[in-house]
Amino acid sequence: MNDIEIIFGIDVSKHSSNVAILADDSVIKEFKITNDRVGYKTLDDALNSFKSPKVIFESSGIYSRSVRAFLQRKSWIYIEINPLAAKKDMDDFRHSKNDQLDAVALATAMAQHHYQPTFREAGVYEELHDLERTYQEFNEDLVRAKNRLHQKLQLTFPEVEQFISTTDGALYWHVVQQFPHPSFVLETKLSELAQLILKATLKKMSEKRALGLAEHLKELANKSAPAVSSDACVVSSVVYLAGEIERLNDKKDETINEMSQISVSLNELPILQSIPGFGIKTAVCLLAELGDISRFHSSNAINAYVGIDLIQYQSGDYEMEQHIRKRGNSYARKILFKAVLSMVCAARYHPSNVSILYQRKKQSSSETHNKKIAIAAMGRLIRTIYHLIKNNELYDSRKCLPQH
Known part of the structure; x- marks a missing residue:
């Protein structure tokens, strides 16, 4: 049997995987493994019982990562096939779908199409990819938080969005956290307001500029007619969301810095x-x-x-x-x-x-x-x-x- 092409078809799911072994277009064995150390030991023993077996499985996001990592650790050559390509090639001979049949179908597709082994990237690319997806998640959370903050501010202090030209940046988010309602602005002296604005920005700002912004904020507060009182629960939500936006923005910057350090080589x-x-x-x-x-x-x-x-x-x-x-x-x-x-x-x-x-x-x-x-x-x-x-x-x- 050593001269016969041996193909392992693996259908990966969340906690386990179905394995089918194909030899000369015939299924010689089917078994199920858990996606853990015990299951991979069983798979490794089965692979070692043949000479130069080929392994094929579908790329299924995070669930196939564990199988891929095991195969890489053991230096097995494998084919990780795109699900769309797999479906197209397997539909010719697969008339129903279940996990066992999918493992056989993957092995059969490999026997018919002779896919090239998957290119193995250096680990740094996978680490970069994970960080970039984390960055995108932070960005998506940030967009949602900004939308929610905008909605809440329409009830508490909509005019504050006119405070400076952009509603992005530390100065705006700090001001919103300290003054989520116009009554807080009106209760604060102009000089104190200017000092708070100076402390709220990381950039250099003159006292004259800070005083001008404080006067502008007073004007906005004077003409505001909020829909809720200063002790309403939505005011606390505004403070929380502005702080969350600032935190998420910082996490995005930290992630990019980490990616820069990893990719420098x-x-x-x-x-x-x-x-x-x-x-x-x-x-x-x-x-x-x-x-x-x-x-x-x-x-x-x-x-x-x-x-x-x-x-x-x-x-x-x-x-x-x-x-x-x-x-x-x-x-x-x-x-x-x-x-x-x-x-x-x-x-x-x-x-x-x-x-x-x-x-x-x-x-x-x-x-x-x-x-x-x-x-x-x-x-x-x-x-x-x-x-x-x-x-x-x-x-x-x-x-x-x-x-x-």
Whole structure:
């Protein structure tokens, strides 16, 4: 049996996994393991009883991470297949779905399609990816907290949102925490108010500027007609939410700093930072989502991974307009979209091949949708990044900009 191709199909679930062993297109054994040290010892013993077995399992988010880590620790070669690709290949011969059949179907798909082993990235990329997803969670929580704060302030002190030009930043959040209701402002002397404002900001501010802001806050409080009294429970909610927003914003900054420290040894980081409009946050977040770019065989493969590859539907004389798949990594897509906009903003002083393409398409009469233009620019950006990293080159405007 050593000369026969042996395939282990593993269907991973939350606490356990179903395993099917295929030999010469025949199922020779099926068993179930727990996703723990005991279960993996059983799987390891089974794998060691064959010569060069192949292992295939679906990527199922956090649940498949444990199986992957075990296989990596034991240096087993494996194929971690995308669920969409697995479904497409297994639907040809799978007529019903259950865990046992899925394990067999995965092994059968491997026997038929002979997938290439999964590229094993360095551990730093996985750590970066986890940190970046944590950053995104903080960001999502921050957006929700800001929306809730805005709603609560409409009852307590809506005018405070006009205190300074932006409702972001330590000064605004500190003022809201101290003065969630106009009555607190009216009870405070102007000089004390100015001193509190001075202490609330980390930036240098003159006493004259602080006094002007204090007078402005007094004016806003004088004309405010709150819907609730100063001792209402919603006032406490405003204080809590403003503090939570500040805490979440600090956690975001801490996460980016940690990502920067972890990625400092990677060659890709200075390459990404050399691109006009790319700051450290954009660079580390994109690096975290794309991972080791050397695993992609072309820039088009990155397009597909991100989900900006074009599809077109045609039936008879009807031909639908091209649109992107949006099946890929939505976080990477969002980062690239914002990166393009940053490059366009930086184009005044630091033009790039991406910003020039964006502006040309925007001026063209045939392009009317800004999102379509941005997607085209994202494709250009991906090709640029792929070329630079593959060739270990920094961005050079003399090479990248069109010559006249």
